[in-house]
Amino acid sequence: MNLNLTGVHMDITPAIRAYVLAKLSRVTRHFDHVIDVNVVMSVTKLRQKIEANVHVRGREIHVQAIEPDLYAAIDMLVDKLDRQVLRHKEKTTAHRADRTTIERSLPSSEPGADKTVQ
Secondary structure, three states: OEEEEEEEOOOOOHHHHHHHHHHHHHHHHHOOOEEEEEEEEEEEOOEEEEEEEEEEOOEEEEEEEEEOOHHHHHHHHHHHHHHHHHHHHHHHHHOOOOOOOOOOOOOOOOOOOOOOOO
């Protein structure tokens, strides 16, 4: 998983980076096929806005959260993202072929077919 963190009008501290990585591990725990994650954090007065674009196989998922507290916004973003990823995972598994075993009848052998040719 490639992670790209960007801050608009703010600096991304190692503590914020570690917190985002810890929270995003929940998403990758539920779905292994996450290719790329782009997170953009921006601050406007008392409004913390976080957007995430997650590229998974077959789809691009976009989620955003706006909260007065940065860590609450990260938590809300990851909750939304987790729901979206699980929904995508359920859709992909629903489109697969039925997992039950298919019983195939063996070709019937004719009464003289067992004999070896000499």
